[in-house]
Amino acid sequence: MNETIDTILSHRSIRKFKDEKLTKEQIHTIVQSAQQASTSSFVMAYTIIGITDESKKQALMEVSGQPYVKNNGHLFVFCGDLHRANVLGERAKNADHASITETIESTEQFIVTVIDTALAAQNAVLAAESMGLGACFLGSLRNDINKVNDLLNLPKHVVPLFGLAVGYPDQQPEIKPRPAIETIYHENNYLEDEKQAQFIGEFDKKLKDYYNKRSTNTRIDTWTEQMIRKYSNPQRLDVTPFLHSKQLNKR
Structure with a gap:
């Protein structure tokens, strides 16, 4: 056993957080840890959106139905993102943009973006937990995926896959x-x-x-x-x- 494995095996979802915001340094450390996750062909097919606007947090909580979507140290929304790659194809002078778009819109590339996003998010959770923080994944943001999409103003080829509430635990549930x-x-x-x-x-x-x-x-x-x-x-x-x-x- 080592400290990393101890952190992994001690995981539990935290759904009650202390009223204390994460610092910018903590947020950046978590995101940088997410960025170091493995990624298919170096696509990095995800975008992480931090929610600091309280009205947006309230709206997302209403979609989710879970109070810890609003009451946490910081709320991240993990999005599958193939928009960046498509824009590169649009702007490249000698690229066959039609072929690039056709590839991006395939089931294979959707699988790639989901896997890339999940790997990044797991890295983020491990980083947060190693810092003494707790976290909870929020698939409930897909209860109204169209509303979340509109709230975050997501372009074509970007989809909100799940949220991640992070903060200082105010509970210690059993594993x-x-x-x-x-x-x-x-x-x-x-x-x-x-x-x-x-x-x-x-x-x-x-x-x-x-x-x-x-x-x-x-x-x-x-x-x-x-x-x-x-x-x-x-x-x-x-x-x-x-x-x-x-x-x-x-x-």
């Missing part, structure tokens, strides 16, 4: 358990469903015990029940037409 490594890590072939079912069953018991005994928000629940609820209730079905309206993931 949520994870399933046995065999559930996630398979050797040479995908693990048969029956073998996975055994590991998932064991994890359900472990998670049920965790929910029953944790210090706040106790409940009786399992991972299986959570997944059934989640996928029985289709949500955010406007994301696909939104992506197409932004000229992404078209082919």
